Amino acid sequence: MNDAKIYEVLKQHFGYEHFRDGQLATIKALLAGKNTLAILPTGGGKSLLYQLPAYLLPGPVLVVSPLISLMQDQVDRLHRNGEKRVLMLSGGGQDRRQQLSQLSQAKFIFASPELLANPEVVRALQRTKLSLLTIDEAHCISQWGPDFRPEYLLLKQLRHELDDPVTLLLTATATPRVRHDILTKVGLSAEQVVTIVRSVNRPNIFLAASELASSDEKQTTLLKLVTTLPGAGIVYFASRRLATQMAEWLRENSTLAVAAYHAGMPSAERFRIQQQFMDNQLQLICATSAFGMGIDKDDIRFVIHYHLPTSLENYVQEIGRAGRDGQQSAAVLLYAPGDEQLARQLTTTELPPAGLYQKVQQGQADRRVLGPDYELFDFYIRHHYSISQLRESFGKRQSQVAWQLHQMQKYASLTSCRRQFILAYFGESTVEQTDCCDIDEPGWLSKPLLPPRKTTVVPKKNERWDTQLQRLLNLDKESNFHFSNLDKQ
Ligand SMILES: [Zn+2]
Secondary structure, eight states, rough: HHHHHHHHHHHIIOOOOOOOTTHHHHHHHHTTOOOEEEEETTTSTTTHHHHHHHTTTOOOOEEEOSSSSHHHHHHHHHHTTOOOOOOOOOOOOOHHHHHHHTGGOOEEEEOOOOOGGGGHHHHHHHHHHHOOEEEETTGGGGGTTTOGGGGGGGOOOOOOOOOOEEEEEEEEEOOOHHHHHHHHHHTOOGGEEEEEEEEEOOOTTTEEEEOOOOOOOOHHHHHHHHHHHEEEEEEEEEHHHHHHHHHHHHHHHHSSSSSOOTSSSHHHHHHHHHHHHTTTSOOOOOOOSSOOOOOTTOOOOOOSSSOOOOHHHHHHHHTSSSSSTSSSSEEEEEOOHHHHHHHHHHHHHHHHHHHHHHHHHHTTHHHGGGGGHOOOOOOHHHHHHOHHHHHHHHHHHHHHHHHHHHHHHHTOOOSSSSHHHHHHTTOOEEOOOSSSSSSTTTGGGSOOOOOOOOOOOOOOOOOHHHHHHHHHHHHHHHHHHHHHHHHHH
């Protein structure tokens, strides 16, 4: 496929003249029939990676996505672009049968991994000559990733049943170990895959964190930050209640136009707030992590976290919403003792007692007795996991979650450059950048935000990929050790 043809489709179907970094390389690899793992940060135009090839390939593209809301967002965008040949598989019975009879007329088919475990759906897909299988949010397949979803484990078999179609694995961030795990879990070796990675580094985002003695001090610091930092901003909270209360408090104690945003609000209200923020009628949003998906605002100047995020993966994604226009922006993490308790609560899933699990397994009790996470356990039951297999799988997952949280704590209390720490975490070469974080520039808040500095990549360690992985695994052992000590205190 020549580049001219690809650019023609870019202009004709998407209205763009140029690709963003990493897009063209990914599209060319796919059109050449190569399986591709693309790791492009949020806002990197990931949907284009499967949408553009769809117009140059004969058959439909199947997109697997973990959330209905993510799929709906993609479907709406395609519709707005004038594309009608879109099918989002859902429901059951008659509706589904009708959908399945239309598969070969579709250009884009969206489905959850759970639905793709259904034999009727698989048979219909086998009759459809798929041109591309896209696995969105591919890190969900990795137990080492921040958002592991057991249904993603079914995708290896699906891929096989569909006769190994060319596969695009998409994710925003993945450490070398998660990358490795993604490939293993879909049944591909590193040699069978082209990997395209864009750096997680955003040179125009200044990094800062403050360790504060109490929640009162945290509140005062927040007020100072939001009234000092220029432009529009987002403050992330770990709970809906806190987001609502703090929005109220900031409205009373400043002249800022502030609103709260969380998934518990009516959708019309949420939509209105998004629009007002985009139109600069609101300067500040106090939100939970529900805010951000589908937000297309380039000039967000700062992102503040009022709690400890559960992983650096999540943190980097959320701060990546700042400074999309390339102008100087800031990311500030506020941290008070005890915050890690809350974060730990958020990431802990309690296993049900073995007796109950077995009862449900043998059909002697309703799955709801397994507690608030019964749907998750139900998945394991349906896929014939014994209680000891479940325990093993959970144990692994939990130590990983603990490690991620511990890395996040380390980031919060660093005494050396924060940027270098993030880059090392994601297995990237270090960069040389001056005034890049509060460690290099302690008095940063009293100065106007500086224009972004030039960044030089220093390929210091030309490590082999597996050496790098080994280093991370060692790091992991060490941290688990510290962490288990910490837990006992
Ligand atoms: Zn720094």
